Amino acid sequence: MxxxxxxxxxxxxxxxxxxxxxxxxxxDREKIRLNLLDKSTGHRIRMQKVDADTGEPVDPGDIVRGYKTAxxxxxxxxxxxxxxxxxxxxxxxxxxxxxxxxxxxxxxxxxxxxxxxxxxxxxxxxxxxxxxxxxxxxxxxxxxxxxxxxxxxxxxxxxxxxxxxxxxxxxxxxxxxxxxxIPDEPIPQDMIDLATHIIDTMKGAFEPDSFEDRYETALRELIARKEAGDTTLPARPKAPTKVVNLMDALRRSVEAQGGPPARKSPPRRSAAKKPRRAGPARRKAS
Known part of the structure; x- marks a missing residue:
């Protein structure tokens, strides 16, 4: 139609x-819509428009529009x-x-x-x-x-x-x-390089047919299970682990996307301290 x-x-x-x-x-007609029910009877709930002050039901013919002023x-x-x-x-x-x-x-x-x-x-x-x-x-x-x-x-x-x-x-x-x-953050170039490498490995064409409404799918599966009498709840997904070290997370992400193991930056060597030269000896006043 x-x-x-x-x-x-x-x-x-x-x-x-x-x-x-x-x-x-x-x-969005294809999306599942849940109805409100009376738990004791299983019947649908019908919303009723009532007067906000008196609590009495209002006849549809008596409902008008208005704009609130002072x-x-x-x-x-x-x-x-x-x-x-x-x-x-x-x-x-x-x-x-x-x-x-x-x-x-x-x-x-x-x-x-x-x-x-x-x-x-x-x-x-x-x-x-x-x-x-x-x-x-x-x-x-x-x-x-x-x-x-x-x-x-x-x-x-x-x-x-x-x-x-x-x-x-x-x-x-x-x-x-x-x-x-949002404060300005100093961003090391090697971090940007790793992040852009991750992006490059994930590039592709825009294919909306590949999109899946995972919540809608899970909801339909839940309804089918409950309709069949299965009341067990699905396992909740694990919460993502917290990122402790951003550089390590970037390196692991590169490897997870199939890239070569990211080389660790060599630790910076601190410059050797030069021996302090003694100044000219002061003569004692005679």
């Missing part, structure tokens, strides 16, 4: 437009939200083109596949897609999904487009708040 489009509207580049649909490019809450109705509808609710308007490598990965939120919606605008869609591809750039636009306007980056992907929702600057934390307190 094909997924349902998250958004339908028009893609517009200046005076050229075409109908499009956005589909989520990723999914004076209390300001109620926001559906009519209020409809009144602030903006153009990007129905149109994904391209406003700028930027180099791909200028978009910091911190701003990436969620990817969507963009496809033409119907036959009418297929040629216009293909023209926009190939024009973006020819320039090797990323198109920036705005789109409203679930009442929120998002900045979106568009780039060609096969016969379609990949749209990535981007964060606003106020959503990205300043790295200086976390990195400035």
């Amino acid at each position: 094909a997924p349902r489009a998250n958004w339908k509207g028009h893609l517009r580049l200046s005076l050229v437009s075409c109908p499009i649909a956005l589909y989520p490019a990723t999914t 004076e209390g809450y300001v109620e926001i109705t559906e009519e209020d939200l409809d009144a602030i509808e903006i153009e990007s609710t129905r149109t994904l308007d391209i406003t700028r083109f930027v180099p791909r490598d200028e978009i910091d990965d911190l701003y990436n939120v969620r990817p969507y596949y963009v496809v033409p919606d119907g036959d009418a605008g297929r040629q216009a869609f293909a023209v926009i897609r190939e024009a973006i591809r020819a320039r090797g750039m990323v198109a920036l636009g705005r789109v409203v999904i679930a009442t929120r306007e998002h900045i979106v980056a568009l780039e060609p992907r096969g016969k379609g487009l990949l749209a990535t929702l981007l964060r606003y600057p106020y959503e990205v934390r300043d790295e200086a708040e976390y990195f400035d307190d």
Whole structure:
């Protein structure tokens, strides 16, 4: 069953437009989801919305949205939200083109596949897609999904487009708040050489098919065992040993990756102390 489009509207580049649909490019539906149960009956638990002050259940028809202020809450109705509808609710308007490598990965939120919606605008869609591809750039636009306007980056992907929702600057934390307190560490060159050798032995192609969600696999195995009546818990993995000597750990890592035994650096010899020359003898005053 094909997924349902998250958004339908028009893609517009200046005076050229075409109908499009956005589909989520990723999914977590295959992940195991655990339900909350009543231990005594085995029945599922149903969450109930209650008044935070009185504890009484609230009818769904009486639940409204609100924003907390110093004076209390300001109620926001559906009519209020409809009144602030903006153009990007129905149109994904391209406003700028930027180099791909200028978009910091911190701003990436969620990817969507963009496809033409119907036959009418297929040629216009293909023209926009190939024009973006020819320039090797990323198109920036705005789109409203679930009442929120998002900045979106568009780039060609096969016969379609990949749209990535981007964060606003106020959503990205300043790295200086976390990195400035990291002290500068003196790093011997031989340690860097060993570490880069380890990296070289572990290089390879990006193969996502080789990724395994080990937690998901272990969870499925646990469920299968319990369903079969086996209640024994799996053995926990051993905690990694603490690194006592960084240089020794690097050397052992090189050998573990199949490299030649790392040669130990010869101990530095301290320079022989030269005999101290006596100064000229002072004459005694007569």
